[in-house]
Amino acid sequence: MASSNNDHDQVKAAGLFERLRGKIVEFGLMLKKLGQDDPRRIVHSLKVALALTLTSMLFYFEPLYDGFGIAAMWAILTVVVVFEFTVGATIGRGLNRIMSTVVAAALGIGAHRLATLSGNQGEPILIALFVFVEAGIVTFFRFIPQMKARYDYGLLIFNLTFCLISVSGYRDEEVIRLGFERVSTIIIGSFTAVTVCVFIRPVWIGVELHNQIATNMEKLANFLEEFGDEYFTVSENGQIRDKSSSLQGYKSVLTSKGSEDTMANLARWEPGHGRFKFHHPWKQYLKVGTLTRQCAFKIEALNNYLTSEAQTPQEVKSIIQGPSVVISSECGKALKQLATSMRKMTKSSSNDPHIAKSKDAAEELKAVIRSSLCKLPADSLHIIQEGAVASLLFEIIRCTEKIADAVHKLASQAHFKDVKPTVTPDQENSVNDGPHHVIAIE
């Protein structure tokens, strides 16, 4: 009996061990995937490790240690809290930290001096008063939206430094030395973090924003290019579309506002790099982003008809099929071309043949609706549904045009390269009279 119990325990222990091993393997695979999805994460981790090891040198070498003493730990602390994934975020935090430390240290020293003048009795009361007033005001300033967007961290550090300097000064008469040490170690830490961040495989948040805006356009384009085929062939086999299909990539665009705003705020801290100048028009990126999101809202509405259970019979659908497929795919192509020229930082022709084609198809679709759709002997509800799809497609053309205008404006503001237009009128069998400028860079 005892032996059987023992066996049982062993089996249990083995099972537990197996499960633990499974968990660990799972965790390892998850880490591996994180690294593979974006290898810059591994590089970033190594960069942080390097910057921290470098700063630790401050403690190793006697002369530096004698200079800064225990205050050298501020440098380590600074590296840890300042070093972010992107250059913009790192510089933003570094500058915030340095500037506010300098100002707050000066004020803290002043407050300490003022308090000392009032004698032994008054000193702690005055310092407590100063701390209370300063902390109250600075904390309230953090609610100002413009401050919050760019200087929130600076205000936090201001609060911190002022308290440390003025309060610790009460004990330590070397308050000026303390302030100087804090400022200089923080400058060393920030400098180390920024240097490593900028010079070893930098991740520019401006470039991230640039790419995200282009990617978002591509996500919409992918949906639009596929939509026609998906929608008009769905009822043949009577199946309802799988909601988790590859077309659903646009969903992330619906809620991308927050991350775009943050990126644009941080991008403004970055110095010029590559083809991005210091005063790159980040605000115009936000405008393109907003228009892309508005287009995504229309696509969300369109997607609804794709996944809806109440599918219209094929004979009603086929009335609007031809021009609808053209509108959708041409708008998709136009968006894809805009995204491509944005990625390559080239100016695309403002005379987009795809938009022109989709507009022609829209006229055709309107004619079809006028002449046949409402005269069909079908259930009016089905007719109305197809009408709603058509109506959304008209709006998507309008959105695409707006996006195109915004991208062209961005291209001129950001001095994107001109691409020599190659005139190839035959290539485009368009109904417009003049020859089209075809963008040669795709």
Added chain:
Amino acid sequence: MASSNNDHDQVKAAGLFERLRGKIVEFGLMLKKLGQDDPRRIVHSLKVALALTLTSMLFYFEPLYDGFGIAAMWAILTVVVVFEFTVGATIGRGLNRIMSTVVAAALGIGAHRLATLSGNQGEPILIALFVFVEAGIVTFFRFIPQMKARYDYGLLIFNLTFCLISVSGYRDEEVIRLGFERVSTIIIGSFTAVTVCVFIRPVWIGVELHNQIATNMEKLANFLEEFGDEYFTVSENGQIRDKSSSLQGYKSVLTSKGSEDTMANLARWEPGHGRFKFHHPWKQYLKVGTLTRQCAFKIEALNNYLTSEAQTPQEVKSIIQGPSVVISSECGKALKQLATSMRKMTKSSSNDPHIAKSKDAAEELKAVIRSSLCKLPADSLHIIQEGAVASLLFEIIRCTEKIADAVHKLASQAHFKDVKPTVTPDQENSVNDGPHHVIAIE
């Protein structure tokens, strides 16, 4: 000439002074507005000031100072970085900071001991290696999404403490005392921040989330209640609606996902308070939020027809006017009632008379479309546009039903109060057979 220059300078100086005064007055008014918009901001600023002044006491009193020495500044630092606007955020940061400091300090002491064993030559190399490996791993862990959501700050502080302890230990043999000091001062700082935050006019982020979800529903309800009147009377005077009208409140719902996710994450740190228990179903709030946002996407599409320049002639609109106005306003009422019962934390009847009415109106609208809309001698494009409006209204009913289901589920999960249903069949002139349960709490 000199005098005239002088006069000129004086005028310039006066102008500059006037402008400066104007700026200051403007800034003051902006601050006043910030405080009036949400007086809790002023309370929060005073709370932070109080907590900081309390912590500064550590320096004033000799016995405490003798105990902690310069390390007492960690307590001040902790208060500044831990004290957030809401209880959840403050507790989250405080716990993160304490836990990671304890673990990292222990590991740091261990690393330091291990390095000491290798002798004077090997020690700095080993410590540099430990710092590099630890910083690399911990920084990489911050990319794990589940970690990032709740323990990002903890990982940052882990990195910090490990480096401080293991590196400063190289110089200071009292490395264990240092670790102990750091842990205890951080606990004191966190404790002060959390206590002041919880016991003086606390702002619970769970309550904020609860209210925001209800407010978002109300914003949609406001649009829907007004939509009918706005849309169907627009073309009488031929004016296009002002886009900045009071109806546009729902726009903020479109992009509220980020803030809701953050709030739900932080709410989980909060202890039970009032009618919110520790395991309050925060995830269900997110589900209600997601459904509300989906409904907002439909409303965005509907709003398009409200502000569109191509208005349908009144004779076409009037065909669908009756049932459309009913659908829109009844869905609005249903949402408003759900929001109200959520605010009061009461269970509302799952048998919503407003939804029932809107469904009846939908049947009526379908009949109207079948019988008359497509037979009008009007431009088919206008007919299609009205069809699109009707189609969106059908979807809004479906959305409202889904929101109602999610709110009912939330009410039962979160143990909202039962409200005795007062049966008043006469009050509702409904076409349904059975009497309705009318919610008596509105």
